Amino acid sequence: MLKKSVAILAGLILIVTIGGLALFVSRGPVSEVFFNWTGEEEPLPQAKGVVQLLFDLTRRRVETRPYVPVAHAGLCPFGVNTFLEQEVEPEKRERTLQMVKAAGFRWIRQEFPWEDIEIHGKGDFEDRRHEPHRSAWEKYDHIVDLAEQYDLGLIVRLSNPPAWSRAAGDDMGPLAPPDDYADYGDFVYAVVSRYKGRIKYYQIWNEPNIYPEWGERPVDPMAYTELLKVGYTRAKEADPDVVIICGALASTIEVDYHPHGLNDFVFLQRMYDAGAGDYFDVLAMQGYGLWSGPTDRRMQPRVLNFSRPLYIRDIMVRNGDENKSIWLSEMNWNTVPEGFPAGAPYGQVTEEQQARYVVEAYQRIQEEWPWVGVANFWFFKRATDLEKDRPEYYFRLVEPDFTPLPVYGALKEYANQPPVMYPGYHQEDHWAVSWSGSPAGEPFDPAQDRSNVWQTVRDERAVLGAYRLAEGVGESFSFSFAGTQLDLVVVTGPEAGQLDVFVDPLELGAWSLEIAEEPTLSLDLRSDTLQFGVIEPLARGLDDGQHRVEIVHTPRTAGAVRPVGIDG
Structure with a gap:
């Protein structure tokens, strides 16, 4: 009886506490602060969220290791899913990519459905579904050509097997894996071989941990790992330089295997237990905000929110995969109208909220998660409005007739701003870094693109196996960064040269060697032995804001030009 009374009293205190907080946070500035903690817009959910955050303090903190080198994390984060094949x-198709490019996106995630390429039987790449018959590759060749024309990177998803790949046809579900994984491997090999040197990033399957992506059968992390192994191996045989992305894990708390699926944390750990870590270069997951905004920092395993990548990163770190990045294959908030007959299974926001949330999501990714690479907005458009009676339709960026929604304008304004590097351990290929240089005897001209002066050198001793090398005078690189301190990762050795460093030399865009003041410091990279991954401090105690740094390769003495290597 006493225990019951104590429980009731504790519950009443909690209700009163939440109610008091709700009254407190209803005031403007406080509400904004609490939104930045909870991702909630209304006072009562904000108050509840703050209480949940307090309970989070009793849980084990996730380990994300933001200051370790991570491959494929420094690329431009702005990607978008397209349905060009439809x-x-x-x-x-061309108008789509024109608008994608104008909005500031650098990547498109595009499915190359197996069922639409190897249509009628194994090794048969002719489309005979309509007259006139034509090559099934024709459409996809056009997509690749257009992506190159508009300087957009392709992330190609390889999924959706043809019915002939299963003895039961589509009876086990049209998305079910093939009976013989070697058939899938041959398809992967055919695609990668055809576009060798033109497409670098391939994704093996989609959402293997939920229904219906594994067909009318229980999801199976071990079986998916075997499929991933086959796809990875065959892709690398066709082109050793491709980067393989695992199928995006869907966020779910289900554990029934079928008809719903398996919790993404459990599924991923069982993938690792089955040896999957050797068969992907990038881990993919979905990044939907669902029922709260992008600033929701509540960390509860059974709550699905935008902070879920922190848990996935923690699992990767615990399995020794801290040097791999996470990419968000799909990210968005749903704008299904009020009173929608099918309900709001993916959450519900206004179009104004969607526009704001997506921008804030990209900003959080860049500021807080240096181990996340590309985040792909879901999705650009559908070919028609036939799915208008389904909630999934209301993730679109533009209407089928290309009429842009508010989120398009918000992203266009945001994504076209100059890039900034935020705290973390970043590689020399980070998208915020601009590389340039001058041939000997010519004045430095920042308007000229001389990125070819810096060579990428592959060396297994370097951080993540590569570094940038300059061998002539005048080469430089620059970037904007946010933070109070800055380090540079370099290669030192007996023959290494010197770098002059200018931190905040002049107003952004006005800098040149001819008018620059004395360097903030000079780095002599000589050492007794060749060493990679050497960390050199460049700046300390800066104002907590954005800064600009210019780093120039200079001779130590007149006529003595020695190479320099940048390793991160």
Whole structure:
């Protein structure tokens, strides 16, 4: 009886506490602060969220290791999912990519459905579904050509097996894996071989941990790992330089295997237990915000929110995969209208909220998660409005007739801003870094693109196996960064040269060697032995804001030019 009374009293105190907090946070500035903690817009959910955050303090903290080198994390984060294969008119495919490019996206995630390429049987790449018959590759060749024309990187998803790959046809579900994984491996090999040197990033399957992506059968992390192994191996045989992304894990708390699926944490750990870590270069997951905004920092395993990548990163670190990045294959908030007949299974926000949330999501990724690479907005558009009666339709960026929604304008304004490097351990290939140089005897001209002066050198002794090398005078690189201190990772050795460092030399865009003041410091990179991954401090105690740094390769003495290597 006493225990019951104590429990009731504790519950009443909690209710009163939440109610008092709700009254307190209803005031403007406080509400904004609490939104930045909970991702909630209304006072009562904000108050509840703050209480949940307090309970989070009793849980084990996740380990993300932000200051370790991570491969494929420094790319431009702005990607978008497209359905170009569904557009009948080639002109609409091109208009799509024109608008994608104008919005500031650098990547498109595009499915190359197996069922639409190897249609009628194994090794048969002719499309005979309609007259006239034509090569099944034709449409996809056009997509690749357009992506190159508009300087957009392709992330190609390889999934959706043809019915002939299963003895039961589609009876086990049209997305079920093939009976013989070697058939899938041959398809992967065919695609990668055809586009060798043109497409670098391939994704093996999609959402293997939930229904219906594994067909009318229980999801199976061990079986998916075997499929991933086959796809990875065959892709690397066709082109050793491709980067393999595992199938995006869907966020779910389900544990029934079928008909729903398996919790993403459990599924991933069982993948690792089955040896999957050797068969992907990038880990993919979905990044939907669902029922709260991108600033929701509540860490509860059974709560699905935008902070879920922190848990996935923690699992990767515990399995020795801290040097691999996470990419978000799909990310967005749903704008299903009020009173929608099918309900709001993916959450519900206004179009204004969606526009704000997506921008804030990209900003959080860049500021807080240096181990996340590309985040792909879901999705650009559908070819028609036939799915208008389904909630999934309301993730679109533009209407089928190309009419842009508010989120398009918000992203266009945000994604076209100059890039900034935020705290973390970043590699020399980070998208915020601009590389340039001058041939001997010519004045430095920042308007000229001389990125070819810096060579990428592969060396297993370097951080993540590569570094940038300059061998002539005048080469430089620059970037904007946010933070109070800055380090540079270099290669030192008996023959190494010197770098002059200018931190905040002049206003952004006005800098040149001819008018620069004395360098903030000079780095002599000589050492008795060749060493990689050497960390050199460049700046300490800066104002907590954005800064600009210019780093120039200079001779130690007149006529004595020695090489320099940048290793991160």
